[in-house]
Amino acid sequence: MADTTARVLRLLGLLQGRAMWTGPELAERLGVTTRSVRRDVERLRELGYPVRASAGVGGGYQLGAGGTLPPLLLDPDEAVAVTVSLRLAAGGSVTGVEESALRALAKLDQVLPSNLRGEVEAISEAVVAVEGVSMPVDARLLSTVARACRDKVRLELTYSARDEATTARRVEPYRVVAMGRRWYLLAYDLDRDDWRSFRLDRVHADSLHVTTFRFTPRAAPDAVTYVRESVIRSPYRYVARLRLHAPLDEIAGRVPQNAGTLSGLGDDTCELETGAETLDHLIGEALWLGVPFEVLDPPELRERVRELSVILAEAAGDGTAVPGSGTP
Missing domain, CATH: 1.10.10.10 (Winged helix-like DNA-binding domain superfamily/Winged helix DNA-binding domain)
Structure with a gap:
């Protein structure tokens, strides 16, 4: 039987x-x-x-489809994937399904085998979901990094920088942050003696090695804040500060978490700090917001706005613009 x-x-x-x-x-x-x-x-x-x-x-x-949903048979990888996805959705990374995700998660947790529950909890505890992500991540890589965060063991990995240069790194992993389109690891880089954020899609999965060296947790920065600031600053040639003539609440929904940092200035204005490779890209981002703005920094961006104001005035057939007279 x-x-x-x-x-x-x-x-x-x-x-x-x-x-x-x-x-x-x-x-x-x-x-x-x-x-x-x-x-x-x-x-x-x-x-x-x-x-x-x-x-x-x-x-x-x-x-066939029945009147009620029959029990699902999931293999270990499927069970981990479904449970982690539900926990991310319950945390708000997928809008409109938080309550349903919590109910489904409660049912799945009751029947999840004990040998899988530890892996699921490791990923759930290590991952901070700020926004839904569209960039795929290797499931085994995510699981390995998350367990290392939980167990507080050092990782050795090969990492490709933006210019495709590869380096070997020894790190103490702390948190995985799902932000914007990508996944990031917040870790303490032992060779550089400082905190770093690593895009998981740039970590060579075949080179990832979990060592047996445990580490004592350091006083870590807030994972979300650190990753957001590193994403805004480190990859870009220019970092701009703009004063937007609109309330913070009005602008907050238009600026993704990984695209810039907003702070209220009072008087229905707010400040946006954001980065880009070119000055024209920064201007395009500001214009896309659809509100009046002033350039606070850097000076070269202010000058570029003046130049473009002349070009745009001539394109509109104004004829009254004088070089250098544009108001940033």
Whole structure:
């Protein structure tokens, strides 16, 4: 009976994993005859699973949609992926589904095997989700880094910088931050004796090595604040400070977390600090916000605004603009 039950559960897992199976395919995967497959299909139907059967070329067995959702059979990788995704959604990284995600998470946590619960908790504790991400990340890499954060063990890795130069790094991992489009690791770089943020998509997964050296946690900066500031400053040639003539609440929804830092100045104005490779890109970002602004820093950006104001005035056929008279 135990063997039969295990085989029926395997059959259910196969039917959930693919749209259509032929009888011989299922028999080969389960190591039984097609007659045994037919009996096992009947057992599933008796348990309420709507298994459809069709004859002829292209026919076979298919798990149909029922009135209620049948139990799902998840392998370890799938269970970890689903649980972590639900926890990120429950934390607000996917808007509008927080309450539903919490209910689903509570049900899944009750049946999650103990050997997987530790891995899921490691990832959940290590990850801070500020905004939903669209850049994929290697699941094993994320899991390895998260466990190292939890267990407080050093990592050795190879990292590609923006200019594609690769370096070997020894780090103490603290937090993984999901922000904007990407995943970042906040870690203490032992060779540079300072904090650094690393984009996980630039970490060579095949070079990642978890050492046996445990470390005593240092006084770490706030992970979200550090990553946001490093993203804004470090990759860019120019960093600008702009005074926006609009309330902070009005602007906050238009500026992604990884695109700039906003602070209120009072009098219905706020300050934006942001970075870009070119001055024109900075001006484009400011114009996209659709509110009046002043350039506080750097001076070369202020001069570029003056130059463009003349060009734009001439393009509009104004004819009254005088070089250097534009108001930044």
